Amino acid sequence: xxxDPVFRVIIVEDQPLFRSMLSDVVRAEDGFxxxxxxxSVADAxxxxxxxxxxxxxxxxxxPDGNGFALARSVRMERPGIGVVLLSGHNVMxxxxxxxxxxxxxxxxxxxxxxxxxxxxxxxxxxxxxxxSMLDPELLASVQPRRGSALAxxxxxxxxxxxxxxxxxxxxxxxxxxxISTHSVDNLLNAVYTTLGVRDDGELNSRVAAALHLVRxxxxxxxxx
Amino acid sequence: MPAGxxxxxxxxxxxxxxxxxxxxxxxxxxxxVGSTLQTVFVYRTEHLVLSELTEDSPxxxxxxxxxxxxxxxxxxxxxxxxxxxxxxxxxxxxxFALSVVIAFARHALQVAVGIYDHPLIEVSAVEIVTVxxxxxxxxxxGLAHVKTRARLREKMRAEADHRLRASTALADLAxxxxxxxxxxxxxxxxxxQGRLVLIEARIAALARRAADDPDGSPLHxxxxxxxxxxxxxxxxxxxxxxxxxxxxxVDIGLxxxxxxxxxxxxxxxxxxxxxxPDAERLLDExxxxxxxxxxxxxxxxxxxxxxxxxxxxATTIRLTVVVEGTPPRVRLIVEDDGxxxxxxxxxxxxxxxxxxxxxxxxxxxxxTSSLGGARLEVDVPA
Numbered sequence: 001x002x003x004d005p006v007f008r009v010i011i012v013e014d015q016p017l018f019r020s021m022l023s024d025v026v027r028a029e030d031g032f033x034x035x036x037x038x039x040s041v042a043d044a045x046x047x048x049x050x051x052x053x054x055x056x057x058x059x060x061x062x063p064d065g066n067g068f069a070l071a072r073s074v075r076m077e078r079p080g081i082g083v084v085l086l087s088g089h090n091v092m093x094x095x096x097x098x099x100x101x102x103x104x105x106x107x108x109x110x111x112x113x114x115x116x117x118x119x120x121x122x123x124x125x126x127x128x129x130x131x132s133m134l135d136p137e138l139l140a141s142v143q144p145r146r147g148s149a150l151a152x153x154x155x156x157x158x159x160x161x162x163x164x165x166x167x168x169x170x171x172x173x174x175x176x177x178x179i180s181t182h183s184v185d186n187l188l189n190a191v192y193t194t195l196g197v198r199d200d201g202e203l204n205s206r207v208a209a210a211l212h213l214v215r216x217x218x219x220x221x222x223x224x
Numbered sequence: 225m226p227a228g229x230x231x232x233x234x235x236x237x238x239x240x241x242x243x244x245x246x247x248x249x250x251x252x253x254x255x256x257v258g259s260t261l262q263t264v265f266v267y268r269t270e271h272l273v274l275s276e277l278t279e280d281s282p283x284x285x286x287x288x289x290x291x292x293x294x295x296x297x298x299x300x301x302x303x304x305x306x307x308x309x310x311x312x313x314x315x316x317x318x319x320f321a322l323s324v325v326i327a328f329a330r331h332a333l334q335v336a337v338g339i340y341d342h343p344l345i346e347v348s349a350v351e352i353v354t355v356x357x358x359x360x361x362x363x364x365x366g367l368a369h370v371k372t373r374a375r376l377r378e379k380m381r382a383e384a385d386h387r388l389r390a391s392t393a394l395a396d397l398a399x400x401x402x403x404x405x406x407x408x409x410x411x412x413x414x415x416x417q418g419r420l421v422l423i424e425a426r427i428a429a430l431a432r433r434a435a436d437d438p439d440g441s442p443l444h445x446x447x448x449x450x451x452x453x454x455x456x457x458x459x460x461x462x463x464x465x466x467x468x469x470x471x472x473x474v475d476i477g478l479x480x481x482x483x484x485x486x487x488x489x490x491x492x493x494x495x496x497x498x499x500x501p502d503a504e505r506l507l508d509e510x511x512x513x514x515x516x517x518x519x520x521x522x523x524x525x526x527x528x529x530x531x532x533x534x535x536x537x538a539t540t541i542r543l544t545v546v547v548e549g550t551p552p553r554v555r556l557i558v559e560d561d562g563x564x565x566x567x568x569x570x571x572x573x574x575x576x577x578x579x580x581x582x583x584x585x586x587x588x589x590x591x592t593s594s595l596g597g598a599r600l601e602v603d604v605p606a
Contacts, residue, residue, distance in 0.1 A: 015418045021425075061414050066475065088417040089463070089472045093483040097476075111418060112455070115425035147494025147540065215483070218491035 004031050007128040010053040011037040012044040012070070013086070014063050018111070022057060025117050032124065041065035048074055055082035055128040057120075059111075060091060068094045075102065082127030083107070086114050090138055092214045095207075103207035107133040107167070126167040132207045133167030134214070141219045148216035149195050157194070160187045165210035232309075236377070240308040240370050245299050248366030252298060255358045256291035263287060286337045294330040298322060298359055307363075308370055319363050327356035399512025402470075402519075409470035412462055420458040427451040471522045474515065478507050481522045482543055489529060489541065497525075497543040503554045506547060506606040517604045520581055521545070521556045524588070527574050528558030528600040536562025536597050547606065555603040562597035565590045577602075 009026050011034070013019040019037050026034045035051040038044035041064045048056070056074065058067040071083045084107040085094065092108050107123040113135050114120045126133040139162050144150035153161065156177075163173045170188070174181045188209075192198070197209045232240070264284065301322055307315055331351050334340050340347070431447035434440035466472075473481040479499035489495045507518050525543055532538040538560035545556050578588045586604040593599035 015415065017422055018418050021422065061410060068476070088414055088421075089484075090487075091473055091476075091480075091484060093473065093480055093487070094476065096483070097480065111421050112424065112458075115421060115428075143491040145489075145491050145494065147496075217487065218489060218493075219487055 006031055006033055007054045007124065008033050008035045008052060009055050009057060009124060009128075010035050010044070010047055010051065011057045012039075012041075012062065012067060013037065013057075013059045014039050014061075015059075018059075022114065022120070025120055026057070026124070029117075029121050032121075039063075041067070041070050044070060053081065055084065055124055057084045057124060058086065060085055060087040060089075060094065071106075072098070075105075080130070081105070082124075082130065084109060084120075084123045084127050084133075086111055090219070092134060092138060095134075096211055096215055100208060101204060103211070104132060104204050105130045106207065107131075108138075109133075109135045110138055113137050122167060131167055132210065134165045134210055136166045138219070139165055139213060142213050142217035143219070145216050145218045148212075150212055150216045152194050153191060157187055157191045160184060161191050161209060161213065164188065164191075164206055165213050232374075236374075237306070237309055240374060241303060241306060243373060244308050244363075244366040244370050245303060246366075247369045248302065248362045249295070249299050251362035251365060252295040252359070253292070255362065256295050257288065260284065260288045260291055283337075283339050287334075287339055290330060290333050290337065290339065293333070294326050294355070294359075297329075298326055298363065302363065308367070315367065319360055319367075322363070323356040323359040326359055327352040330355055395511070395513045397512075398516045402512040402515045405469045406475070409466040412466040412469070417458055417462055420454060420462070424451050424454050424458070427454065471519055471526075474518050474522055475510075477504055478518050478521060478545060479504055481518065482525055482545070485522060485526055486529070486541075486543065489533070493533065493539060493541060495529070495541040495543070497545075499545040500547060502547040502552075503545045503606075506552060506554055517554070517586075520577055520586065520604060521554070521602065523577050524556055524574070524581075524600070524602040525558055527577065528556075528560075528598075528602075531600070532558065532560035532562050532598060535566060536560055536564065538562030538597050540595060542595065548603070552606040553603045554606050555601060558598075558600040558602075559593040559595050560597035561593070561595040564592050564596070565598040574600075 009032050011019060011022050011026065013022055016039075019039065023034055023037050026032050035053050036047045038047045041062050044056075044058075044062075056071060058071055060067045062070070068085060071085065074081060075083065079102065082105045086109055088111045090110060095103070095106055095108060098106055105127050107127045109119065109123050114123075119136065123133045142162070144153065144158060150158070150161075160173055160177065163176055168176065170181055170184045173188075174184045177184070179187075191209060192205065195209055195212050197205050197212075301318075305318060307318060310318070331340075331348055334351070335343065340351075343351075427447055428451050431444050431451060434444035434447055437443075463472075471481050471485070473484040479497065482497040482499065486495045486497050507514055507521075509515075528543075529541055532541050540561045542559045543556070544559075545554060547553070548555050574588060578586075581588060581602065581604060586602065589601045591599050591601075
């Protein structure tokens, strides 16, 4: 689309097959430029230092270290860079250890979801814009845990929270739930109040609310 | 200078010399005082009155002084020559020479101060030979004592060294085991899972194509089922195997691994995990032994949760990890509100963990919780 910014992407993935698949998706997609693909932490550091990127697509498990730790250190130097974490495990909890004020721009996808072009592109776009997206498939199996703040949400509030966590804007949530944007605002305000999240109108509070699903959500035995 | 079995440290050498001077010194002084008093006892057969002692033996002071001077000279020579550090032949020669020279010198001094006035040659010979033998024996005993002590010290050090080597070997073994486990687990969930994911994606693409084809709908259903089966194998079997080898998230930290663990507890159960920052910090190394401790704690938590749910019918489970005591120990507490610990608990799963923990200086206890159910406590050295 003309007028839209082009996002520069760096891929860090150790498995050659997976790396080439991810590279193909990014290359083929309008609005993205692939700056390079690395296969290890050391490789990635070199690449990130030499090529300016808007978003990193990172495997968490790398042969010489941990993609999450790498992303944390890159974000220290360049707070604006978006990060999409990929993992074969469901380790969304990693995002819980990101400090409150720095949570915008982090997304998380399971490797399986990353094979869906649409999901991968949506996550890259969300993170590059400073937003956040948690894996929709993983979120689908999340249920509120008894005794947690999540369990106090109404089913509609819980649904809205899940859509928010998937990276949807209020307008998109409104479309998805077939309600007005105003109703979405009200629903999410109620969610923030129940979860004790301060709504500063910024992306951080959206991510903070979304992370309640990770902290206090239970997943069914058969989910990833 | 490095300490070793053949090269003694400066501290050991000082210690050896001090021990020689002390042992030989005590013996020589005992002889010196003893022989001085002996002259009084031998020559006075009558009842001895202490106040008359000096009066009756006018040269008692001189006798004692000459003897003590002789002792002092022997000890000074031993110290100056650092006798304990010399080879055996030199020690023998020095002790012999010292005994002879000091024995003669002492007797000469005795004559000079008037203890003896033109003594008979036999008397002089007895004095000299006796004193020579006393010096040789005293220094000899001192040297023997030093040697025995040094041998004991070497033995203790060798044992300590052996223990250290054994524990280092054990730690190396733990590191190697963790590395292999991690590699196998990584291979399972990275390489194998990754390939399976890609195969699933290709089957999904084929299924979509089959769905578009008007004749392909039975094929589509079969392909979709195949994809689901494959997904099931990938998600459950491969993940479980990998988790069994190396719990998910244990590399990142204890709290992370516990959070990954409790997420799988059914939503009807109120489960919480609280890890104190101190505990997280103390178990934050990537060495094999520390990772093994984190794994042991995660496994214990898993066992505690399983027991609470399976046998205790719990609805609330609380996991806490704290640091206690000096030296610090990391303690995991799994409490629940279920039916409490069974009268004769079966330690099936815990037995293996306990065995491992025991090797590592850890311990396990099971009692009644303040929540009404069971309270499992596992602690490991930090």
